[in-house]
Amino acid sequence: MSENFDIHAYNDADHAATYGQLDISDERSAPEVAADFEALMRDGYVIIKNLIDHDTCDAIKAECLELLKQTGRNPFEGHATQRVYDVLSKTRSTDRLADHPRILGLMDRLFRPGFLLSQSQVINILPGEAPQALHTDDAFYRIPRPRQALGAATVWAIDEFTEENGSTVVIPGSHKWGDDRLGELEEAVPAMMPKGSVVFFLGTTWHGGGKNTSAAARFAITHQYCEAYMRQQENYLLELSKDTVRQLSPELQALVGYSIYPPFMGMVEGMHPLRLLENAAS
Numbered sequence: 175m176s177e178n179f180d181i182h183a184y185n186d187a188d189h190a191a192t193y194g195q196l197d198i199s200d201e202r203s204a205p206e207v208a209a210d211f212e213a214l215m216r217d218g219y220v221i222i223k224n225l226i227d228h229d230t231c232d233a234i235k236a237e238c239l240e241l242l243k244q245t246g247r248n249p250f251e252g253h254a255t256q257r258v259y260d261v262l263s264k265t266r267s268t269d270r271l272a273d274h275p276r277i278l279g280l281m282d283r284l285f286r287p288g289f290l291l292s293q294s295q296v297i298n299i300l301p302g303e304a305p306q307a308l309h310t311d312d313a314f315y316r317i318p319r320p321r322q323a324l325g326a327a328t329v330w331a332i333d334e335f336t337e338e339n340g341s342t343v344v345i346p347g348s349h350k351w352g353d354d355r356l357g358e359l360e361e362a363v364p365a366m367m368p369k370g371s372v373v374f375f376l377g378t379t380w381h382g383g384g385k386n387t388s389a390a391a392r393f394a395i396t397h398q399y400c401e402a403y404m405r406q407q408e409n410y411l412l413e414l415s416k417d418t419v420r421q422l423s424p425e426l427q428a429l430v431g432y433s434i435y436p437p438f439m440g441m442v443e444g445m446h447p448l449r450l451l452e453n454a455a456s
């Protein structure tokens with residue numbers, strides 16, 4: 175290797191000539207994001223209220239209700255919970271939640287540039303559902319705790335989240351725990367929030383879906399994210415056709431994997447994957 179070759183500069187550099195890293199909008203560095211981030215790192219979660227309006231919630235719900243079918247196959251999915259997987263293939267209605275600037279602003283602070291979407295679901299908790307087993311979302315990255323989060327999640331309240339209707343529950347401060355401590359239901363608090371709000375939590379934070387003792391279903395959208403160097407839960411590159419990817423915003427295209435984590439992770443033929451979308455016939 176050449177004496178003058180600086181491997182660190184090479185690793186950090188954006189080598190793509192045609193498709194560089196996307197610009198970060200001002201909204202992603204707004205003062206509110208700094209305050210949200212402070213709460214997130216202190217408590218392991220933050221509730222951001224009224225981020226989308228009720229009309230948007232109603233439009234999302236109307237479209238996604240059509241997609242809901244069977245209930246869960248095991249207690250974790252929830253025998254009285256309906257879930258839609260592969261959401262991005264089926265509807266564009268939740269895209270603006272996945273790439274919402276207030277969420278991506280938190281991700282900018284939390285993870286390295288190039289972070290990815292990890293999975294998306296519609297989750298409809300029906301009346302009578304039992305509490306979901308508490309868990310952490312990035313436990314499958316089998317690296318000992320305490321450690322930094324390698325994933326992060328949003329759960330969007332498309333209906334109001336109440337203690338009765340199955341609001342997500344979280345254990346404040348649990349993101350700092352080691353592997354020796356398991357979350358107990360008595361320690362969990364409901365993330366109650368108005369329709370149109372979101373709870374954002376770290377992949378290391380203990381949480382779960384709540385029990386639904388009300389007479390109505392609780393409708394939510396979740397999008398999860400991970401560091402660019404961790405495996406995504408959902409295999410977007412196999413799920414999404416190129417035509418679907420062409421319909422996504424540049425941010426969302428990057429999030430599902432049409433992006434490079436410097437210096438070259440994600441390459442196709444040694445080049446940026448967005449080149450695959452150039453030929454409309456492909």
Ligand SMILES: O=C(O)CCC(=O)C(=O)O
Nearest residue numbers: 297329341342382383384
């Ligand atoms: O539906 C919720 O509130 C949370 C669900 C959850 O944590 C999960 O399914 O992994």
